[in-house]
Amino acid sequence: MAEKTKTMPNMSKWQYTKYEIRKNRQLYYMIAPFLTFFLVFTILPVLIAIYYSLMEYNVLESPKLVWFENYKTLLLDDSIFLTSIKNTFILALIIGPFGYVFSFLMAWLINELPRVLRTILTVVFYAPSISGNAYVVFTQLFSGDPYGFVNSHLMNWGFISEPVLWLKNADYMMAVVILVSLWMSLGVGFLSFIAGLQGVDRAQYEAGEIDGIRNRWQELWYITLPNMKPQLMFGAVMSITGSLSVADVTVALCGFPSTNYAAHTIINHLNDYGIIRLEMGYACSIAVLLFFLMLWLNIVIQKWIRKVGT
């Protein structure tokens, strides 16, 4: 403020801002196209979701304001929603932290390998999350008939006497979904970790050796992790967001709806109401809850990670 008043003595704060905007108008023109799309297709949907979550709206009739009725039904009367919350939490609590730590450990392990080997392993670990529906292959691996890969081998080795319906039996579905999700959890965050590790200043390790860092674990805790904070935060965002939005995998593996809703996630529930039943108001209230859950969890975890190494 002091500086501003020094350069522009006769201007109020508002006038100064206006002046700055006019001076930089070319920059605003450059941002405008992206921002327009961003507002329309990213921000506006959030606002619309909040708006319609207070409405009863089934597309055919005009929306009717019901205030928090949707939320009340959702949290008090919709037992399937509670199942989906439970499933999503189980998935997120396992896939999130494990996938995150696992991504980091793998990145850390391949960090000191020579370049070619490192590149190959990067591709090997990153490949499952790349795209397409590579996870569909698990429907064959875990197929319920005796011809399924897992079933036939477990039977051959005598662990089970008859085929297990991995993807139909409520006892096993979640385990399979977790396994597949973990398999795919080395995504963009993993790449960020590898790149971040490569960027840590080598001199710090040498200095650490002289200062008495005795083994690689101490080195990891005292030198590597504090240096990696920005990447750790980025990876956390990716892994929290990803683990809370597991949905396609459960549909591909366990079908929709899954037996007894045993693998039903919040997004599955959202799609059920939003796309199939067209109860848009209700679907929006699910979306709003999930939106704030994701945002809240991210902000909390960010605060934790800031404390690493302090």
Add this chain to the structure above:
Amino acid sequence: MARVKKERQRSLRFAHTAFGHFLVGKHTNRSLSGSITLLVCLTVFALISLFPVVFMVSNSLKPINELFIYPPRLFVIQPTTTNFSELFSILAESLVPFLRYLFNTLFIVTLGCVGHIVLASMAAFPLAKFKFPGSETISKIIVYSLMFTSSVTAVPTYMIMSRLHLIDTYWAVIFPAFSMSLGLFLMKNFMEQVPTALIDAASIDGSSYFGMLWKIIMPAVKPAWVTLFIVCFQGLWGNSASSYIYTESRKPLAAMLANLSGSGVARTGVVAASALFMFAVPLIAFIISQSNVMETMATSGIKE
């Protein structure tokens, strides 16, 4: 004496080979047993990660009798390409020609990626290199928007699309790709490390902001736009657009191949072949561009 010297030299040379370097390293504070344990862990996890992919590749090469062999085998015994030729004959005979699906996908991917790179670079440059009213707020909002996925807002997005009459057009898939916040985020972070001196020099020469972006920044941030292309490509390639595009002749390849997988046991081999195809294309794109991607990822951190 000479022999001792030679031996020491050999052990030194061992330390410089790939394997030896990993086991012993240049560091003095690493235990050999620890290195071996970690290497074994790494190998095990790499094999686990690779296993389903190997299964998928091998399945696509299996003749029909091997696909239903008992007990099922991981590796193919007599590899054949019949699954692929059958896939292509099915594609050739389909009501809507295969080339049409391919065109749809290529159209969506090309326009989506190019548009995204252009818009994201234009927006990233001011945010990365200049300070003006609102710049910090916008940057913050971009970071927050990384914290939720588009699947959360799918329902209201659909409402917007239908209000804008974009349902059943390519644009319903392309427009959201334009404004992916991950792309802008990566681009902005990468641009921040371009030396400001370069920009100052250009502004003395009297370049406009567009001129600076085009002549100085864009050539300097090539790894970032390659990465944006890859990120965007991965998002759009497998997108079957099932809730947005209904007309068969406008559907992308992913939708067509997803239909195929619901068409019964007899086509198991064909489905395996198409799964491999869908998986291999973005994988190859990533492998080709991975050094650029890694360079960009080095700046991907979220700063405090």
